Amino acid sequence: MTPTPFIAFGLLLALAPALPGIATRTKSALTGRRGAPVMQLYADLAKLVRKQVVYSRTTTPVFQIGAVVALSTVLVAGCLLPLDGHAAILGFTGDLVAFAGLLGLGRFALVLAGLDTGSSFEGMGASREVTIAAFAEPALFLCFTVLFLATGHLSLESMLGGPLAKAWVSASPSLALSGAALFMLTLAETGRVPVDDPATHLELTMIHEVIVLDHSGPDLALIHYGSAVKLALFGSLVVSVFVPRGALPAAPAIAVLLTGLVVVAVAIGVVEATMARLRMNRVSQFLVAASALAAFGVILELR
Amino acid sequence: MTLFVLILLPAGAALLAYAQRSAPLRSVWLIGAAAVHLALVGRLWWHPAESALGGWLAVDALGMIVLTLVSVLFFLVALYAVEFLRSGTPRGGRGFVACLLGFLAAASLVALSHHLALLWVGMETTTLALAPLVYHRHDARSLEAVWKYLVLSSVGIGLALLGTFFLAASQTVGRPLVMEDLIAHAGSLQPGLLRGAFVFLLVGYGTKMGLAPLHAWKPDTYGEAPGLVGGLMAGALTSCAFLGLLRITQVSMAAGLAPFIQPLFLGFGILSLLVAAAFMIGQLDLKRLLAYSSVEHMGLLVLGLGLGGLGAYGSVLHAFNNGLTKGLMFLAVSNVAVATGSTQAGTARGLLRRLPVSGVLLLVGLFAVTGSPPFGLFVSEFTLLRAAIGGGHPWIAVSMVALLAIIFVGMARPLLGMLFDPETNPEPPVREPLLLVAGPVALAVVVLVLGVYIPGPLQRLLGQAARALGGLAP
Amino acid sequence: MPPLHDLLLLGVILTNFWVLGTTRLSATIRATAVQGLLLGMLPLALHPAWSLHTIGLGLGTILIKAMVIPMFLSRAIREASVRREIEPLIGFTASLCLGAVAVALSFGIAQRLPLPEANSGLVVPVALATVIVGLLVLTTRNKALTQVVGYLILENGIYVFGLSQVERVPFLVELGVLLDIFVGVFIMGIVVFHINREFDSIDSTRLTALRDE
Numbered sequence: 001m002t003p004t005p006f007i008a009f010g011l012l013l014a015l016a017p018a019l020p021g022i023a024t025r026t027k028s029a030l031t032g033r034r035g036a037p038v039m040q041l042y043a044d045l046a047k048l049v050r051k052q053v054v055y056s057r058t059t060t061p062v063f064q065i066g067a068v069v070a071l072s073t074v075l076v077a078g079c080l081l082p083l084d085g086h087a088a089i090l091g092f093t094g095d096l097v098a099f100a101g102l103l104g105l106g107r108f109a110l111v112l113a114g115l116d117t118g119s120s121f122e123g124m125g126a127s128r129e130v131t132i133a134a135f136a137e138p139a140l141f142l143c144f145t146v147l148f149l150a151t152g153h154l155s156l157e158s159m160l161g162g163p164l165a166k167a168w169v170s171a172s173p174s175l176a177l178s179g180a181a182l183f184m185l186t187l188a189e190t191g192r193v194p195v196d197d198p199a200t201h202l203e204l205t206m207i208h209e210v211i212v213l214d215h216s217g218p219d220l221a222l223i224h225y226g227s228a229v230k231l232a233l234f235g236s237l238v239v240s241v242f243v244p245r246g247a248l249p250a251a252p253a254i255a256v257l258l259t260g261l262v263v264v265a266v267a268i269g270v271v272e273a274t275m276a277r278l279r280m281n282r283v284s285q286f287l288v289a290a291s292a293l294a295a296f297g298v299i300l301e302l303r
Numbered sequence: 304m305t306l307f308v309l310i311l312l313p314a315g316a317a318l319l320a321y322a323q324r325s326a327p328l329r330s331v332w333l334i335g336a337a338a339v340h341l342a343l344v345g346r347l348w349w350h351p352a353e354s355a356l357g358g359w360l361a362v363d364a365l366g367m368i369v370l371t372l373v374s375v376l377f378f379l380v381a382l383y384a385v386e387f388l389r390s391g392t393p394r395g396g397r398g399f400v401a402c403l404l405g406f407l408a409a410a411s412l413v414a415l416s417h418h419l420a421l422l423w424v425g426m427e428t429t430t431l432a433l434a435p436l437v438y439h440r441h442d443a444r445s446l447e448a449v450w451k452y453l454v455l456s457s458v459g460i461g462l463a464l465l466g467t468f469f470l471a472a473s474q475t476v477g478r479p480l481v482m483e484d485l486i487a488h489a490g491s492l493q494p495g496l497l498r499g500a501f502v503f504l505l506v507g508y509g510t511k512m513g514l515a516p517l518h519a520w521k522p523d524t525y526g527e528a529p530g531l532v533g534g535l536m537a538g539a540l541t542s543c544a545f546l547g548l549l550r551i552t553q554v555s556m557a558a559g560l561a562p563f564i565q566p567l568f569l570g571f572g573i574l575s576l577l578v579a580a581a582f583m584i585g586q587l588d589l590k591r592l593l594a595y596s597s598v599e600h601m602g603l604l605v606l607g608l609g610l611g612g613l614g615a616y617g618s619v620l621h622a623f624n625n626g627l628t629k630g631l632m633f634l635a636v637s638n639v640a641v642a643t644g645s646t647q648a649g650t651a652r653g654l655l656r657r658l659p660v661s662g663v664l665l666l667v668g669l670f671a672v673t674g675s676p677p678f679g680l681f682v683s684e685f686t687l688l689r690a691a692i693g694g695g696h697p698w699i700a701v702s703m704v705a706l707l708a709i710i711f712v713g714m715a716r717p718l719l720g721m722l723f724d725p726e727t728n729p730e731p732p733v734r735e736p737l738l739l740v741a742g743p744v745a746l747a748v749v750v751l752v753l754g755v756y757i758p759g760p761l762q763r764l765l766g767q768a769a770r771a772l773g774g775l776a777p
Numbered sequence: 778m779p780p781l782h783d784l785l786l787l788g789v790i791l792t793n794f795w796v797l798g799t800t801r802l803s804a805t806i807r808a809t810a811v812q813g814l815l816l817g818m819l820p821l822a823l824h825p826a827w828s829l830h831t832i833g834l835g836l837g838t839i840l841i842k843a844m845v846i847p848m849f850l851s852r853a854i855r856e857a858s859v860r861r862e863i864e865p866l867i868g869f870t871a872s873l874c875l876g877a878v879a880v881a882l883s884f885g886i887a888q889r890l891p892l893p894e895a896n897s898g899l900v901v902p903v904a905l906a907t908v909i910v911g912l913l914v915l916t917t918r919n920k921a922l923t924q925v926v927g928y929l930i931l932e933n934g935i936y937v938f939g940l941s942q943v944e945r946v947p948f949l950v951e952l953g954v955l956l957d958i959f960v961g962v963f964i965m966g967i968v969v970f971h972i973n974r975e976f977d978s979i980d981s982t983r984l985t986a987l988r989d990e
Binding site: 420423424427428430431434435438441442443444446447448449450451453454457458461464465468471472479495496499522523526527 | 890912921928939942971
């Protein structure tokens with residue numbers, strides 16, 4: 001087992017908190033403001049870790065482990081991706097289901113933690129979050145189906161690694177469509193405009209922010225870090241589909257990945273600057289459109 | 304050369320009429336073009352013309368029948384239109400006359416075209432030419448009617464175009480989409496694509512004809528359009544659409560697809576008769592009644608095609624008779640509308656006394672359009688019955704008779720009421736202008752004559768047409 | 778890198794989804810204009826031997842479908858001052874799903890049709906899918922203008938199918954078809970204008986006065 005997957009994973013974990021900062025900075029620049037510094041999230045995490053955690057008297061241990069489960073599932077899911085372009089830290093046939101399942105488990109833990117507080121406000125956020133997830137899962141699986149049909153392999157390591165480069169020659173339209181669908185999914189899973197506005201604090205428009213309202217101190221730090229790593233994971237999915245790195249040796253592949261992540265973050269910032277958040281019933285249409293794109297890619301591959 | 308003139312003359316007259324400011328001169332263009340067109344068609348009967356455009360335009364039996372019908376009907380409707388425009392219309396009438404002549408040009412193109420894509424272009428142009436005429440009154444009801452007409456007809460025509468392309472794809476040898484080559488090399492046509500082409504063309508041109516279940520636009524459109532436009536649509540436009548259907552039938556029969564197409568025709572035919580019978584009971588508006596009668600006759604036309612053998616002869620004869628009879632009825636109903644301002648059975652009464660000539664015409668037309676002897680439609684319906692019984696479809700014959708009886712009752716009740724019921728405030732009989740009754744009277748005489756005696760040349764032509772459709776002549 | 782005509786045909790399907798999913802009337806017209814542009818480039822991409830026939834057809838299509846008709850329709854909505862479509866008969870989400878099903882169906886049907894694989898295996902499925910999507914938009918939308926857009930998409934689908942037969946269906950006929958569609962849309966646009974004047978809206982669900990008594 002070469003050390004490159006571990007190095008790639010470590011670099012990803014280190015760089016992850018910078019990505020939301022890049023997105024916010026891009027959005028501010030495009031809307032004519034200076035905006036927070038790119039490293040703002042690092043400073044926030046450092047501040048939160050030093051604070052004391054406060055638990056409400058109405059919560060149970062479910063609330064206390066919610067944040068930990070959320071972060072650990074995201075980290076394990078990250079081990080399944082071939083971040084250096086060739087191999088992943090963990091891999092087995094069918095691990096794409098495990099990937100989706102782990103992310104789902106993390107979301108489930110957070111939602112339970114939110115419901116555990118007994119607040120109707122967080123309950124509302126929880127129900128919205130789960131609705132979005134219900135529409136996002138099929139889209140994710142359809143994208144994986146396109147990758148499977150294009151490469152013929154069922155493990156993320158192979159689907160996103162070496163064989164993908166060969167598949168681009170024959171199946172580029174479907175891969176491009178699934179890449180676009182994956183980008184739309186990134187926006188949905190990480191709670192970005194047009195699905196959810198990370199900067200809002202209005203009752204009617206919050207989804208993800210609302211669930212984590214009661215968390216404090218290190219727990220909140222874990223949750224914020226987990227979201228940043230999730231953004232990095234989905235971003236690396238998008239980069240792997242659009243830029244097949246299977247032919248490159250490890251070091252350039254990792255460099256391409258990191259650059260690609262920055263590009264994805266900038267793209268998210270551009271989208272946030274140009275679009276407004278969609279109404280709740282239009283969010284489901286947005287995700288159905290992503291599924292339709294991926295389904296179209298599947299049809300093209302099946303023919 | 305004659306063929307070009309037949310198409311370009313009305314088109315040119317349309318442009319001249321549109322540019323013409325004075326109404327009497329416009330009528331001159333209208334009547335003049337119609338008369339010359341009729342004369343040229345008459346000449347074609349005795350001196351058959353050469354084909355033009357490399358075989359794309361030609362005269363054959365089927366086209367000749369439709370062309371004659373269109374020409375005769377148009378001439379009589381044009382005479383009517385002159386008086387109609389003089390007395391009625393509030394706005395100039397430039398567009399009206401131009402659209403009428405444009406319709407004649409397009410209908411001639413359809414009748415003379417042996418290239419199926421050119422035929423499609425002609426059909427689309429007839430649709431577009433009549434749309435402004437339906438909207439003549441410029442009120443909310445006619446607006447709704449023209450919108451429904453445009454949307455449904457456009458979809459139908461679009462599907463017919465798809466069918467035409469399917470047909471082109473099924474051809475492997477010969478000039479694409481030209482009738483002669485299609486029939487000559489019918490054996491080499493790809494059967495799957497030919498079937499697909501047939502279905503699309505049946506649905507597409509069937510929508511234009513007004514077959515059930517594609518007839519939804521008919522009652523509204525015929526109900527709101529001026530009577531003479533309704534007569535042109537029911538008589539000439541449906542016959543042109545029927546010609547499109549006949550062309551694909553010719554090709555399909557030559558390719559041996561009779562077992563596929565005939566059940567489809569029978570199904571659509573019986574369905575149209577059923578729908579017509581069901582909706583005519585209780586119908587009080589005369590024009591809508593005539594619309595459903597048109598649906599009924601379209602059903603009979605395809606029923607004849609589906610029966611095969613003698614049915615093909617009956618079908619073509621029926622098309623000819625139906626066109627003339629519908630012209631008669633719509634012009635008579637238009638006279639009622641002009642004199643009393645309404646075509647509703649409750650409002651207009653005592654017509655036999657008030658409008659003596661049109662009243663008699665309505666009575667005659669009632670018997671003619673429902674297929675009673677001694678009128679022409681009886682002969683063709685009887686031929687269809689013979690074909691049904693002789694071809695081993697007894698149930699179809701029985702349903703035909705039963706549904707035709709129901710249709711007779713459905714039509715007779717409101718019409719007889721309108722003609723004979725005494726009025727509440729009797730008004731003196733109206734003196735009807737000559738031009739408004741000349742046309743319908745002529746049509747009534749022709750329909751009566753055709754019921755008793757079919758002239759030799761016409762019989763020969765009908766026989767040729769029936770044989771071209773894979774059927775028999777009596 | 779797949780051939781240009783395949784990319785153009787994929788673009789046509791994407792514009793179909795665009796029309797199905799959007800609420801803004803101006804977006805539907807823009808999508809039709811983009812579709813017209815793609816269709817204009819299609820004959821040039823399908824037949825690399827550029828004859829006068831193909832160039833004329835391509836230019837004519839771009840002129841009419843991508844410029845004249847969208848400009849005319851934009852003027853119509855400006856007159857009617859309508860901006861958005863209300864929730865259609867079957868809902869936007871269901872429309873998108875039905876559109877995806879239509880695409881799948883057309884690919885399936887096209888495989889069974891014994892057509893010669895002219896230049897591209899995508900032409901027939903894309904044509905059928907566009908026809909079905911056009912019918913879908915025509916029948917389920919409420920605003921009269923969106924129904925006209927649906928008719929345009931239907932005709933575009935038939936046009937794509939005709940392109941696969943361009944040796945069989947000659948120049949004059951394609952021109953005639955184009956002209957007929959132009960005049961048809963022109964007349965429909967005028968009727969929409971009149972509908973707006975008469976009813977003060979272009980909601981076609983208000984056109985219900987005519988019925989059998």
